[in-house]
Amino acid sequence: MPATPFLAVDLEVLDANIERTAAWSADRGIALRPHVKTHKCPEIALRQRDAGGSGMTVATIGEAEVFAQAGFDDLFIAYPLWIDEERHARLRRVSEWAVVTVGIDSAEGARRLVGSGVSALVEVDSGHHRTGVDPREAGELAAAAVAVGLPVVGVFAFPGHSYAPGGREEAAHSEADALLRAATSLRDAGVEPHVVSGGSSPSLAATGVGLSEVRPGVYVVNDAQQWELGACSTEQIALSCHATVVSHAGGRLILDAGSKVLGADRPLWASGSGRLLDEPQARILSLSEHHAVVDMRGGPLPGLGTVVRVVPNHACNAINLVDELFVVADGTVVDAWPVTARGLNA
């Protein structure tokens, strides 16, 4: 085994997650466009495509470049890019390899994309209150973009408010409602919304009505957030950090995995800074950069040198910390996959 701490993906669980979600999508006739920002790893994206994913979703031009080079020919950059000349040239190059669609939420941002070879989806705020226009204004923005020469092919939203206990169904419903109104707004403005795109991993089960595609990311490996939101079972968690017990100081359990391999994500509703996959009653009280302090909550204290599996709170940020993911099958490391798009924020 590699030296701890390292991130490992359980191949059987990974493939089961991919198959189950592909089947869910096929059953409903909704295209599945997985968000590869979660894993940044072409090997995993290939398995998603083989199971029936149509195109892929990415977050940055850098990710688009990596996945276009890896042979993916239909990429949606789900972000309202603000591009300068250099990024315009990069987009033009990627557009020669793949069909590229980009998010827009302002007329100024849209104008800059003209001539880069991309089409656009209007981003709609469905209640997450981050980026995206009011659904009623989607048609006006679409028409403005088309008028300056940027093709607009539909609308998209990200229901990030699904990341709240008990909020998954409501987020899916508000998203469907916002996307429906945005699509109508586009039609009223004379722009046909071929693509109506939404979905997040927590809200996926309640998503579907009126959408032409979904873009979940985390579902492929899951994490402690999905676990605590009730969006997955522990049997569906493919990602874990193998960590060694290094100290029993003061009767505490200290692991050699900290925020530099797990990420520092800790939403206020989370029960801790990650979970132990094989000790569901335990809680990670705090993380330092190279320490996790664990409360076993009545479970036996694992001995010094024991290796345990920690589930990060947020898979996307954990994987973005490592250069390779170790692949585990039947309890053995059988491969290591490069996280090719790691760190590509621009």
Place this chain on the structure above:
Amino acid sequence: MPATPFLAVDLEVLDANIERTAAWSADRGIALRPHVKTHKCPEIALRQRDAGGSGMTVATIGEAEVFAQAGFDDLFIAYPLWIDEERHARLRRVSEWAVVTVGIDSAEGARRLVGSGVSALVEVDSGHHRTGVDPREAGELAAAAVAVGLPVVGVFAFPGHSYAPGGREEAAHSEADALLRAATSLRDAGVEPHVVSGGSSPSLAATGVGLSEVRPGVYVVNDAQQWELGACSTEQIALSCHATVVSHAGGRLILDAGSKVLGADRPLWASGSGRLLDEPQARILSLSEHHAVVDMRGGPLPGLGTVVRVVPNHACNAINLVDELFVVADGTVVDAWPVTARGLNA
């Protein structure tokens, strides 16, 4: 300029931080052993050494390997390592290039280090309640380590409880008290405490009495945590993330810097998920992976495409996300330094 978001270090501020802290240490006759986990960058460590840092502190064997190869010949791994055969061999190799000291907080952990060529410092819990023994038990552990053949040269603590509003002085005092008691405990057990090592960036100003060396890390660049704890002024912040305004959706200010370049650190006492260096009244309400949502709190809304400087909450975790640090002098990028030890958690 590179494409945003990118991390930049202001050379003039960096050098001033290095000089000021080296002078502080020289004035008091306390050795300065900077913790290079903050920057993982040999170029910065060389500047720290040139200003009068004695040895360097690292957190992992991987960091020790990088800095030993870069020519640093006195390294303290401030961590209670639990080593197997492979790590034993790695330590032995590093010990051929450098004087290596390692933390211990258990007799079992200490026994495994025997024959690896390292000496040890006993870690003491001074109130942070993470790793480290009770100060009164330090002598017993030191004697046990010496008895099995591991040289013990002193004691160390990390006053992590200095990371709390109003807690800096109290943390420094409880640390000094714990280290004094631990040193006495060693002497009583017949082990001479040549090294009495402590210090964190927040508590540094109140640190000194009874210590032979200090190991601050973040002071070299500072961050929003140090700013909000009152441990630095804004003029002493050398690290920022250059980020572009990409959206004004809903009247909000959205930047292209998120948790994948700033880190997700947000202690409960922090006022937000980082700060804007040039807009001290503003607050970062939330971070996604590629978005910061900013409340300007009455300040004018920067226009789309404007580049602003974001100060991460936690410099160590932010720098560990990037492969290079851009070096800024007089407002221009003049160099890029590799973050050579990035991701070396093992």
